Amino acid sequence: MSEEQKRQLESQLWGIANLLRGKISADDYRDYILGFIFYKYLSEKQYLYANSLLETEAVKDYKLLKDPELLEAVKEESLDKLGYFLLPNELFDAIAARGNADTESESNYILEDLKAILNHIEQSTMGTASEEDFNALFEDLDLNSTKIGRTVGARNSIISQILNYLNKIDFKLEDIESDVLGDAYEFLIGKFAAGAGKSAGEFYTPQQVSKILAKLVTTGKSRIRSVYDPTCGSGSLLLRVAKEAEVAEFYGQELNRTTYNLARMNMILHDVHFRNFNIQQEDTLEHPHHVEERFEAIVANPPFSAHWKGDANPLYETDERFARYGRLAPKTKADFAFLQHMLFQLSDNGIMASVFPHGVLFRGAAEGTIREYLIREMNAIDAVIGLPANIFYGTGIPTCILVLKKCREQDENVVFIDASGDDHYIKVGNQNELRDADVELIVNTYRNRETIEKYSYVATLAEIAENDYNLNIPRYVDTFEEEEEIDIDQVAEDLRTLDSELKSNEASLIGFCKQLGISTPF
Known part of the structure; x- marks a missing residue:
């Protein structure tokens, strides 16, 4: 598929959202549109795979298949290959056609049947290897919610319209590269995030920031055994890493249930096999699901200065993730708790890159103690990168990226980069945005460990010690512009x-x- 065709697909999908403006609130139609796109994808995937199995049979079109034995054989193969199963009458275009028939009758009412189909997709996986990945996947698609219509008829009409619009779009799954539809899905998630205000940070990291993090953690590597995100949101950061290197396994954890479902859908839409990803729903700091694993790459955009139980719970003092540092991150600022958790799970040959508020660079008390231990005792901090303000949806604060390694090649210095200057981003609407050239400059400066006037500085550990382990970027990168002398x-x-x-x-x-x-x- 050409770039033009990709943009056309993105435009068609976003057009559906625009058609629903005024009928359903943005927060609500996001879940329905993304959910039904996913259902259509599963349906088309099932149809193509089933047809490939029927090539040597008398009936070659899965939609026409009636033979119970053949249907059972298709089911068995589909569960192993795809991880789920849909009957011919459960395919997306069949239910969409019923809901949009020319004559109004009871046959146009599809809500109960549609609910049964979505439940059956989940139920078809029970007792199989994919059960956990499909369990309650469609729970946010409440077809009885008054948010999409005050009456049953109104709800049926809205849902039928969405299915009809989507049914007119050919995903061309047999012709396109595996991640084209996934990229279009990401495009939609980004669009919804742009209009979601403060809540957007819960499920989406801007693409250019994702690109930086992915490039940083894949430095010097074309293959990654495993990548992990402890606050994975929609999974966009994990998937971005796969654009920079071949990834064998994806791991993530997400607290918000709706966003957790979105992450699993996003994985499957990007054609990541259900056996190759493990996304869990739980509080990462309190109930980590992958604590026994060690990961070659870790990327994250944790909630800024979130509250956690911290020093209010003495159990954390003996938790092996936090115990060695002497102090716990304050309960009103979990930034260092997330950092410590990630570093604990990083493999010896791994790289982690995570976004944080600037406070982690200079705040004192417990955070100062932890920061000093990270530098003086562990020598784990590899780079500190300052980003422009107002590049994240929902917050205008300036942020930074910390890059950490357990076994650093250049273990006598730290690279400081100040990419927050006016020359290093553009303004797009109400947001600031990094350009491709800005991203490349950041990544190349890190990889080459360059000192560039008014942009970057390679500081020795002795210099950092002289600054009492304060990592505030202006202490190392002088961006002061002298005013022209006046005669x-x-x-x-x-x-x-x-x-x-x-x-x-x-x-x-x-x-x-x-x-x-x-x-x-x-």
Whole structure:
């Protein structure tokens, strides 16, 4: 599929959302549109795979298949290959056609049947290897919610419209690269995030920031055994890493139930096999699901300065993720708790890159103690990168990226990069945005460990110690612009010249006024 076709697909999908404006609130139609796109994808995937199995059979079109034995065989193969199963009459275009039939009758009512189909997709996986990945996947698609219509008829009409719009779009799954539809899905998630205000940060990291993190953690590698995100949101960061290197396994954890469902859908839409991802729903700090694993790459955009139980729970003092540092992150600022958790799970040959508020660079008390231990005892901090303010949806605060390694190649210094200057981003609407060139400059400066005037500085550990382990970027990268020197004598001469010219002009004006017989303005 060409770039033009990809943009056309994105435009068609976003057009559906625009058609529903005024009928359903943005927060609500996001879940329905993304959910039904996913259902259509599963349906088309099932149809294509089933047809491939029927190539040697008398009935080659799965939609026409009635033979119970063949249907059971298709089911068995589909559960192993796809992880789920849909009957011919459960396919997306069949239910969409019923809901949008020309004549109004009871047959147009599809809500109960649609609910049964979505439940059956989940139920078809029970007792199989994919059960956990499909369990309650469609729970946010409440077809009885008054948010999409005050009456049953109104709800049926809205849902039928959505299915009809989607049914007109050909996903071309047999012709396109596996991640084209996934990228279009990501595009939609980004669009919804842009309009979601403060809540957007819960499920989406801007693509350019995702690109930086992915490039940083894949430095020097074309293959990654495993990538992990402890606050994975919609899974966009995990999937971005796969654009920079071949990834064998994806791991993530997400607290918000709706966003957790979105992450699993996003994985499947990007054609990640259900055996190759493990996304869990729970509080990462309190109930980590992958604590026994070690990951080659870790990327994250944790909630900024979130509350956690921290020093209010003495159990954390003996938790092996936090115990060695001497202090716990304060309960009103979990930033370092997330950092410690990630570093604990990083493999010896791994790289982690995570977004944090600037406070982690300089705040004192417990955070100062933890920061000093990370530098002086563990020597784990590899780079500190300052980003422009207002590039994340829902917050305008400036942020930074910390890059950490357990076994650093360049273990005698830390790279500081200040990419927050006006020359290093553009303004798009109400947001600031990094350009591709800005991203490349950040990544190349990190990889080359360069000192660039007014942009980056490679600081020795001794210099950092002299600064009491304060990592505030202006201490290391001098972006001060000296003002041009003013020649006072020249300014005085210019003023005298102007005064002389003014007197000459006044004299000329007086002369003209006398000739015209009018009063002078002086």
